[in-house]
Amino acid sequence: MTDSIAKGVEILGIVRETPSVRTFSLSRSFSFIPGQFVMVWVPGIDEIPMALSSANSISVQKVGDATSALFALGEGDRIGIRGPLGTGFTPVRPTLAIAGGIGAAPLLPLAEQGKVDTFLLGARTAADIPFRERLQLCTNLSLASDDGSIGTHGFVTALFDAYPPESFSSICVCGPELMMRSVLDRLEKGRIAQRGQFSVHRFMKCGIGICGSCCIDPHGLRICTEGPVVRGDLLIGSEFGRYQRDASGQRRPI
Ligand SMILES: Cc1cc2nc3c(=O)[nH]c(=O)nc-3n(C[C@H](O)[C@H](O)[C@H](O)COP(=O)(O)OP(=O)(O)OC[C@H]3O[C@@H](n4cnc5c(N)ncnc54)[C@H](O)[C@@H]3O)c2cc1C
CATH class of the missing domain: 2.40.30.10 (Translation factors)
Incomplete structure (x- = not known):
């Protein structure tokens, strides 16, 4: 303790x-x-x-x-x-990392440990891309931006044409939940959801599995202890990508 x-x-x-x-x-x-x-x-x-x-x-x-x-x-x-x-990423090589904006924070140390083969990073504009120099030193970095000011014009998932997730043994993901949901949909379609490792964000209070504020429906997974990194197949059919709860426990659509 x-x-x-x-x-x-x-x-x-x-x-x-x-x-x-x-x-x-x-x-x-x-x-x-x-x-x-x-x-x-x-x-x-x-x-x-x-x-x-x-x-x-x-x-x-x-x-x-x-x-x-x-x-x-x-x-x-x-x-x-x-x-x-909580839980961390358990990559199996070759590993694809997919991040949106500040979602790159938990994936940066994985890349700096030499465990990420390809890193797809998206943000709104070139100025909003974090950790660019550090990531370029340790992994194959590919960028996307919503406004086209750097990398591919569009969401980070537009990079799947060049880097299909099916070519990787694990896919580690962190970013806005709608982005993560579209990655999960793609993995589910390719029948490889179990290769996905998603860093799920929920409202946390105790952080040690007691208060229940970060549980997700319908399984009741406690994101602070059974997560935040959760395997993709465990998220299928859950609230992930549809709604979450605020500080009072009230549902909020995503
Ligand atoms: C496992 C996990 C890891 C995270 N890692 C990072 C990170 O590396 N860098 C980063 O910038 N942000 C991270 N976040 C998000 C960060 O916790 C929130 O941005 C922060 O709590 C906002 O607090 P605030 O008082 O500034 O904003 P507020 O105005 O109080 O809240 C803004 C939004 O932040 C979220 N939030 C607020 N309080 C909490 C809470 N106690 N638990 C979860 N979400 C909350 C809610 O969605 C809320 O709507 C992480 C969240 C989780 C669950």
């Missing part, structure tokens, strides 16, 4: 990755499997889940109160970290 006790860490450095994403390097390194997450306690604000983008960093997109409060912190400030928690 030591992983469920928050540890105080100092922010040692901050790197601007894109206009809305920053990487915070931490004073402590964690033994982790890429895909696992930590609960980040932002003093006075909230505790929120974040993937580890390396053994000693998180990469954060500014979207609301807690992430804005993180962006207001500087080197030398302290936050709390609980974890690593």
Whole structure:
């Protein structure tokens, strides 16, 4: 249970990755499997889940109160970290990684461990592509953008013409849920859903499988413990790609 006790860490450095994403390097390194997450306690604000983008960093997109409060912190400030928690990616080579925007954060360390053969990364514009230089150093990176300002014009799934998922033994995916759902549909069509490993995001509170806020219908999988990385065939017929629940447990369509 030591992983469920928050540890105080100092922010040692901050790197601007894109206009809305920053990487915070931490004073402590964690033994982790890429895909696992930590609960980040932002003093006075909230505790929120974040993937580890390396053994000693998180990469954060500014979207609301807690992430804005993180962006207001500087080197030398302290936050709390609980974890690593949940499941990680278990790639079988050859491996295809597919990410949308900040979804690249949990896949970056997998690539830097030399376990990703081809990495498909999409974002809205060229400026929104995170980790480009680091990924180019360790994997075969192919880009797509919604506005055509870099790489293939269109969604990341447009890259399937050049890199069909059927050619890979595992397909590791993280990004907007509708994008992940279209990847799952493609894998299901090719009868290879079990090769997919999806990093599923649900509203998390305890992070250790007790409160039930991150369970998905109808199986009741607890995304904080049986996930966040879940095999594709286990998501077929579930709420994945259709709806999720907010902080109060209310259904929200995706
Ligand atoms: C396993 C996992 C890993 C994640 N990894 C990353 C990452 O590496 N980088 C990154 O930028 N973001 C990551 N996220 C998303 C991140 O947790 C939310 O963006 C963050 O919690 C928003 O908090 P906020 O107070 O700034 O925004 P709010 O305005 O409070 O919320 C904005 C949206 O963020 C989501 N959110 C808020 N609180 C939570 C919560 N406790 N649990 C889950 N979702 C929440 C909800 O969809 C909400 O609508 C991850 C989420 C999960 C579940």
